[in-house]
Amino acid sequence: MPQKQTLLIVEDDRKVAALYTKFLSEDLFDVTIVTNGRRALDAHEILKPDIIILDINLPDMSGLDVLNEIRSGRNDARTSVIIASASSREDVSAQFKDYDIQGYLTKPFDLRSLNDAILESHNAPRGEDAGPDVPLGVLVVEDDRKISALYERFLDDDLFAVHVAESGDDALTYLEKHSPQIIILDLELPGMSGLDFLREMRDARSDIATTIVIASAHSKEEIVKDCLRYNIQGFLVKPFNVKQLTQQVLRFRHKHLDDLKRMGWVPELM
Known part of the structure; x- marks a missing residue:
């Protein structure tokens, strides 16, 4: 067969x-x-x-x-x-x-x-296979331009296509027309907080497929627990090691995909 x-x-x-x-x-x-x-x-x-x-x-x-x-x-x-x-x-x-x-x-x-x-x-003819090195879409939600510049500089261009949004509202507007595979999210944002953005993604939108990584200078246990309630895939403590950034983000993404496959997850019909 x-x-x-x-x-x-x-x-x-x-x-x-x-x-x-x-x-x-x-x-x-x-x-x-x-x-x-x-x-x-x-x-x-x-x-x-x-x-x-x-x-x-x-x-x-x-x-x-x-x-x-x-x-x-x-x-x-x-x-x-x-x-x-x-x-x-x-x-x-x-x-x-x-x-x-x-x-x-x-x-x-x-x-x-x-x-x-x-x-x-x-x-029918088709283009060449894209292969395993297709850039992953990354949405960085970060209002500090010096930090967002680090993401743009140190996330490998061959592996990631990075877009920066400076607020939660700007990020949601971007998501109306784009579907990045990874979101790196600052918790302290102007207007909508990082936690509010998490609630919108995981609860209101029922999005479990996007890999969400929190980036924060605060690593207190209660903050981490609040984030874990919304199924985050990783936590970067600022200031982070820029030389390890690409490998850390890839590791978070690969583990998330493995978890989804083990769950037998497929998109809902509605």
Whole structure:
């Protein structure tokens, strides 16, 4: 029996999602269905799917934005992407011509057209594999510009793509359009505190996939306990050793991914 392929379906219409479940063979595919763009990006990070079937019209962000993050933001040229749309193939091809897609699926579809789209994606050319050294997106939430400059200088450019936000509100605005894999968070911020930001990420947004590392000059036991309640992955005590910064952040990220896999975590459907 051939090895199963990991297939991620991004579709907010439950009736359409049910058709995928009906038509796709469990012997050939491990299927995960998510209903919005942000969970699609979370699933892409965790599952490393072989194929993504991507709806264009999603409730939180466009399919084009999702594809742009996968291809450009994460440099993933390996994953086959099939665009699913009620628009004509010509219209979709023109809209997505710069994003290296491997197939088209016109809605409404049947079993034959779905199989044809998947077969087309297997045969279509794609860019070279991105490999293991794809830069990880890092959001640094830090209001001290001297410290944020240290992150930008000492986090390896080949491994990390760093963006700095100087407040919790600025960070949340950035997260509306971007999905970094790692957040390095100062606790003492203007306006929204670091703990308030943590609550927003872990509780209000139910985000468990983003690796969050606290950076603080305060390492008192009660502060650490407060942060641990919100499932942080690491704690950097300022002033930190800049020479060890890259390895520390990578270690926190790798351990987090291992923990998520052991949990059997996949993105929620809603």
